[in-house]
Amino acid sequence: MNNLYRYVVVIYLVFVSSLVSAESVDWMLNVLKNGDYQDKVEVYRSVAELGGERDAAVLDQIQDNVFAAFNGKSRSKIVRDEIVLGSKALIASGQYKYYNFVDQVHRNARSKKIKNEIAPALDSYMEFVEFNLLQKSKKYRKATNSPTEAFIMRLVSHDNINFKTYGVKHAVESGSYFNILDNWVVNMLQGYNELNVDEVQLGLVKQGAEYLSYHPERGAFKAVLVEMSEHAKSESVRLIAGEKLESFGYMAELEKVKNSRDYMNQRFTEDQAYILRLIDHSSDQLAILALEKAVKENIYFAEFEEKVVTRLRSPYLANESRTENLDFQILACRYLGLHPESGKYSHLLNQISNITDNKELRKMAAKLAG
Structure with a gap:
């Protein structure tokens, strides 16, 4: 009984989705034939962005619209948009017959603006075709290992x-x-x-x-x-x-x-030992790497936090340049501000906010301090 029920549900869903699809196609066709400029433009854009509407009736109607606009006497912005956006929608379908049509439009267009706007779409289609051919090719298989x-x-x-x-x-x-x-x-x-x-x-x-x-x-x-x-x-x-x-x-x-084994013989996990070694290094790049990992994986423990705080305070206590390790300071404030124990480092973050000359750091530290 359960299998029969599932079968009926699947058939129903397929039926409903086909109705929705049919309604969508009917709506597009109506807009393309009878709609105003703005509605047509929206259809062209949506077809292009979604990688092409596969329904032949819609694509054929877009082709008819582009053909009519191209052969008309008017060269207003509305007509130009219809030619360009309609052409892009046809190219996005990935079908050669529409590429061939747009290629003819591009070749015969007198307007340099139309040519320039259609050209990238034609190029992208050829790149797409060529890329697929490269994927299927067997060249270099014998000369390489994989x-x-x-x-x-x-x-x-x-x-x-x-x-x-x-x-x-x-x-x-x-x-x-x-x-x-x-x-x-x-x-x-x-x-x-x-x-x-x-x-x-x-x-x-x-x-x-x-x-x-x-x-x-x-x-x-x-x-x-x-x-x-x-x-x-x-x-x-x-x-x-x-x-x-x-x-x-x-x-x-x-x-x-x-490759170092520092901290590995103590009570730290492998990840904890690794970020401790990184934060110990004199390189700000490696210290930033430690913070990125700690923030991403939500790693908080006293020994690491203490090292972050010490390094963050260092340029302020020593009255050194506060801009050289600015990326580290910003990430360190973020790390401390996101601490699971809300407000644990609010006092320090407020201090940084009041002292720093950097607008971004001041704003972020104040926000995280709460």
Whole structure:
């Protein structure tokens, strides 16, 4: 009986959802045929944002509207919007026949404004198609050790620089470091040393430098970044290389902290011992890492809190610069202000709020103090 009941409910839900869908399509068709400008625009935008309305009748009607607007005599803003927004909605459907129609509109448009506004949608469609082809391709499968490595190599070998950038980024995020890609990244970076790079190229350079700085054998690539920082033609490239070289020291220190056994033989958990080692370090970056973990995982215990308070008070007691470790101060106040024992550090937070010269810190400390 229960199974029969479930079956009836499922059939009912499918029936109701089909009615809702049908009503939605009917409403869209009515608006597209008879609605005013504002209502039509809303339909075009919603179709584009949702990745395309798959109902053929709706898409065909949008195509008819764009065709009529394009071939009409008026070139008012309303007509231009209908052409541009309708074209974007058609492209978002992901169907080639509508891409082909919009491509013809783009080719034949006399208005530079219409051409410029439609072009990115056409480009994104081709990137989408090309990206899917790259995912299905088997190129580099024999030259690499995994499907992920092969896919990354297909991306970085593509003519489209956006694919190259995404490929290197994907390698960093997935922890995929391998010899063929190492060589490709090094050659790419050395090539850009001689050029004045634009913003898009700079994105690829930044990802490449990041790849080397996170590499398990990053020491072997330090010379590449040193060369970039000293000899690259573009100042932006030199700055990126310099930033990544600074992170070499940070990563080395982080490894030491991770491998240390300090606090492990005491009554602390593994996570507690780890954040104690981080907060003990002279680097504000590592101390911030400790606070980020403590806030995210709601880790509160007396020994750590005491170290946070001491470090937070230090520049004020010593009358040192209060701006050098501002990021640490802000995060430390947040950590103490979110303490499970409400109001435990209100007095300290009030003091910080009254003393600090930084507007953001003053406002946040006062708010957390209550």
